[in-house]
Amino acid sequence: MNNDGTKARRGRKRAQNEVRLIFPSHSVNESYARSAAAVFVSQINPTLTELSDIKCAVSEAVTNCIVHGYRDTLGTIYITMRLYENREFRIEIKDKGCGIPNITEAMQPLYTTDKENERSGMGFTIMENFMDSLKVSSGKSGTKVVMSKKLAPLPTVIK
Amino acid sequence: MKTKTCGVTIHCKNDRMECVIGGDIDHHSARSIRMKIDEELYRIRPRVLMLDLSGVEFMDSSGLGLILGRFSKASEIGAECILQNPNEQVTKILDVAGIGRLIRIERKKENV
Numbered sequence: 001m002n003n004d005g006t007k008a009r010r011g012r013k014r015a016q017n018e019v020r021l022i023f024p025s026h027s028v029n030e031s032y033a034r035s036a037a038a039v040f041v042s043q044i045n046p047t048l049t050e051l052s053d054i055k056c057a058v059s060e061a062v063t064n065c066i067v068h069g070y071r072d073t074l075g076t077i078y079i080t081m082r083l084y085e086n087r088e089f090r091i092e093i094k095d096k097g098c099g100i101p102n103i104t105e106a107m108q109p110l111y112t113t114d115k116e117n118e119r120s121g122m123g124f125t126i127m128e129n130f131m132d133s134l135k136v137s138s139g140k141s142g143t144k145v146v147m148s149k150k151l152a153p154l155p156t157v158i159k
Numbered sequence: 160m161k162t163k164t165c166g167v168t169i170h171c172k173n174d175r176m177e178c179v180i181g182g183d184i185d186h187h188s189a190r191s192i193r194m195k196i197d198e199e200l201y202r203i204r205p206r207v208l209m210l211d212l213s214g215v216e217f218m219d220s221s222g223l224g225l226i227l228g229r230f231s232k233a234s235e236i237g238a239e240c241i242l243q244n245p246n247e248q249v250t251k252i253l254d255v256a257g258i259g260r261l262i263r264i265e266r267k268k269e270n271v
Contacts (some may be wrong), residue, residue: 015263027187034185034217052217052248063186118193122256126220129255148199 015082015090017043025077025095027063032034033079034059041079041089046151053130054149060123061093061145067114069097069143079145087151096142103136166192169199174206176238181214184222193225200232210234213244213267222249223256230262241265 023029028032034055041054057069065077100106107128112121128134131147138144166181166188178196180185182188200208214223226242233240242264245253253259 027185030185030187031183049247052251055217056248056252058217059185059217063219063221067186118189118221118228120220120223120227120256122220122223126252126255 012082013089016085017083019081021077021079021081023077024119025066025075025109027066029077030059030062030066033062033077035081037081037091041083044083044087044089044151045154050149050151054091057066057127057130057147057149058091058093059149060127061091064123064145065093065095065097067117067119068100069095071098073097087153088148089147089151090146092146094142094144099143100136100138101142103138107136167195167219169195170201171203171205176200176203176205176207177209179210179211179214183217184215185217185219186221186227189221189225193228196229199234200229200236200238204236205238205268208238208240209243210240211243212249215246215249218249218252218258220252223252223258226253226258226262239263243267 019036021033021036023032037058038051038055041051042061046054062077065075069075075095075097080092082090084090105111108121108126109126110121112119124134124136127145127147131149133148135146136143166180166182166184168181170177170179176199180192184192210226210229212218230240240262242253242258242262244267245264253264258264
């Protein structure tokens with residue numbers, strides 16, 4: 001795996017809090033996943049915009065696992081969310097589905113393999129726009145999306 | 160005439176078909192909203208298709224697919240498609256996709 005960068009970073013920074021979710025790829029779980037992410041981030045007081053950006057990015061990634069990774073099958077989706085002391089939120093969303101043959105092509109705005117079901121092809125573009133970083137790795141054993149967003153500092157309260 | 164299902168309420172006035180969508184639009188909920196709107200769209204064949212988004216609290220790219228799909232279906236039958244009152248989160252997504260260049264977006268004054 002080409003996660004050397006991630007590993008080195010993990011060694012330096014210890015997560016303040018961490019949550020793992022494992023659930024089947026039923027489409028009804030899309031709303032569960034984004035709400036769970038929202039509740040997890042809420043503990044460090046995000047702004048409303050940050051919260052809705054994160055919800056949307058998570059919704060896109062999970063929908064990709066369901067619609068593309070596991071297409072006509074039912075599989076398992078693995079999410080790990082972490083919060084760091086510098087108010088950074090990191091989320092890893094993984095499936096063991098069919099994988100993406102060409103990631104660069106898949107990440108192009110409006111690119112979709114599923115026109116029939118009115119997929120807009122904007123999923124990765126939204127993830128890129130709404131988060132600070134997006135990393136996609138994919139192979140025969142599935143696809144992993146890692147996203148992070150550093151939240152704005154809390155306003156200082158003057159007493 | 161008034162029809163209600165989960166997520167969308169459809170009203171018809173003269174040549175206008177107004178779809179008031181509520182709740183979250185994601186891949187899961189888009190399917191039933193799409194079916195309901197299309198069924199009425201082909202039955203009524205309006206001149207104007209209004210998609211009222213004021214009750215939509217959350218939308219992801221599946222919502223873009225839903226809107227673009229209704230826009231092209233409306234165009235097929237010669238109807239104009241108009242979006243109404245998207246909230247801030249929905250507006251942000253519409254902007255990322257540049258929907259405003261394709262479809263008219265109307266906002267109520269108090270929402271500005």
